[in-house]
Amino acid sequence: MSRAALLVLADGRFPAGGHAHSGGAEAAVRAGRIHDAASLEAFCRGRLHTAGLVAAGLAAAAALGLDSVELDAAADARTPSPALRAAARRLGRQLLRAARATWPAPELEALAAAFPRGAHQPVVLGVTARAAGLQPLDAAHVAAYESVGGPATATVRLLGLDPFEASGVLARLAPVLDAVAEEAAAAALAARRDGPTALPAASSPLLDISAEAHASWPVRLFAS
Amino acid sequence: MHLDHAVTYPHRHTHSAAPRRADGSRRALRIGLGGPVGSGKTATVAALCRALRAEYSMAVVTNDIYTREDAEFLLREAVLPPERIAAVETGACPHTAIRDDISANLEAVEELEDAFREQAPLDLVLVESGGDNLTATFSRGLVDAQIFVIDVAGGDDIPRKGGPGVTTADLLVVNKTDLAPYVGSDLDRMARDAAEQRAGLPVVFQSLREEDGVHTVARWVRERIAAWVAA
Ligand SMILES: Nc1nc2c(ncn2[C@@H]2O[C@H](COP(=O)(O)OP(=O)(O)OP(=O)(O)O)[C@@H](O)[C@H]2O)c(=O)[nH]1
Numbered sequence A: 001m002s003r004a005a006l007l008v009l010a011d012g013r014f015p016a017g018g019h020a021h022s023g024g025a026e027a028a029v030r031a032g033r034i035h036d037a038a039s040l041e042a043f044c045r046g047r048l049h050t051a052g053l054v055a056a057g058l059a060a061a062a063a064l065g066l067d068s069v070e071l072d073a074a075a076d077a078r079t080p081s082p083a084l085r086a087a088a089r090r091l092g093r094q095l096l097r098a099a100r101a102t103w104p105a106p107e108l109e110a111l112a113a114a115f116p117r118g119a120h121q122p123v124v125l126g127v128t129a130r131a132a133g134l135q136p137l138d139a140a141h142v143a144a145y146e147s148v149g150g151p152a153t154a155t156v157r158l159l160g161l162d163p164f165e166a167s168g169v170l171a172r173l174a175p176v177l178d179a180v181a182e183e184a185a186a187a188a189l190a191a192r193r194d195g196p197t198a199l200p201a202a203s204s205p206l207l208d209i210s211a212e213a214h215a216s217w218p219v220r221l222f223a224s
Numbered sequence B: 001m002h003l004d005h006a007v008t009y010p011h012r013h014t015h016s017a018a019p020r021r022a023d024g025s026r027r028a029l030r031i032g033l034g035g036p037v038g039s040g041k042t043a044t045v046a047a048l049c050r051a052l053r054a055e056y057s058m059a060v061v062t063n064d065i066y067t068r069e070d071a072e073f074l075l076r077e078a079v080l081p082p083e084r085i086a087a088v089e090t091g092a093c094p095h096t097a098i099r100d101d102i103s104a105n106l107e108a109v110e111e112l113e114d115a116f117r118e119q120a121p122l123d124l125v126l127v128e129s130g131g132d133n134l135t136a137t138f139s140r141g142l143v144d145a146q147i148f149v150i151d152v153a154g155g156d157d158i159p160r161k162g163g164p165g166v167t168t169a170d171l172l173v174v175n176k177t178d179l180a181p182y183v184g185s186d187l188d189r190m191a192r193d194a195a196e197q198r199a200g201l202p203v204v205f206q207s208l209r210e211e212d213g214v215h216t217v218a219r220w221v222r223e224r225i226a227a228w229v230a231a
């Protein structure tokens, strides 16, 4: 395994489209639920334990080599919001484009052929991690980190929040993030035995509802 | 457990920069239009569509900063049918979407190309950047040529200030020359400064308030398409 490959994949500058998505932060800022570093931290903690854990489980399972069609269906089942499903597939397509150019591999070509309209981003992330020679736990870490890194960056842009404070939030969440990634990787092993139902299915109804509302705003900075 | 691949898998042009597709057909020429907010990018795109749509199969991708106004303007003006106009969202960072992470724009361009592949393959895709600053230029992975649009009202010292857009764009357009007398901009000075910054690259002064004000830029685009098809 290459630790450096993990850095490349997790880098916010990896050109896979994430910069245009706020992970629900734009809607939460508008609603007043995120207004400073403390409320950003609370938002991220909630997201990490729900959307983050689910994404990490799917990514770890895909990195383990579980069937991507089944995993994609599992992702759909765990994503009730049509707006978030559409965003996840779009981001999946964008990540796959970057991944195929960065770590050319037959698995990635097969994934592209199986999902011309895009697979859910965490599934693509897992297969990408595999193609980059990374472990399921690595994939889980990236997914969990993205689930909070996106909102933190978006909040810096939306609120003019001090970027050092935003980094502090992410640093304070690091131990929880490790635990979420480990839980996700363990669930992926269970899923290999028992099928995708063993993967985490935590939900965050408010994120789903506000994502639907956000998608209908005529004026917004972020795509989701 | 699966780890590194025994053999290196061949690299492909998955970013679709290659001029020819796998089946040998030539993809559309992609031209980016960038420049500061309000300089006349959308107006130039609209004028180019009107001037060129009878000759070429065209489409437009817009990158609004936080609205769909550019796309909606083009739709309202009916410069092209709606299915030929796509909007990309940029997360408050227009330059990121055209330079550092071009994935969403490439998706949009390719979707348009695919949609017209059967009936009338696209000859030209115009990609309008959201209004940004003087350093915002397009990635070569996204466009084949770029036009940087500034205007006389933004200050006649902009060509002198230079920056990547002014100095390196394939075509520099100085727009709204009709306003020069009102804002006290010295067009000769702008032309001299631009020539100095651009080492021979072309500069066009235009006013879209004039009848067929876009004709010089339209001719430049025609030449680019001719060169693209001949290559
Ligand atoms: N007087 C004059 N006005 C112009 C000319 N070209 C464009 N405009 C006007 O300038 C304003 C801005 O033009 P747009 O084409 O929307 O500018 P833009 O660069 O697309 O703006 P953003 O996308 O917001 O960055 C509009 O009101 C246009 O009608 C011109 O040649 N002369």
Ligand SMILES: [Mg+2]
Pocket: B041, B042, B043, B070, B128, B131
């Ligand atoms: Mg515009």
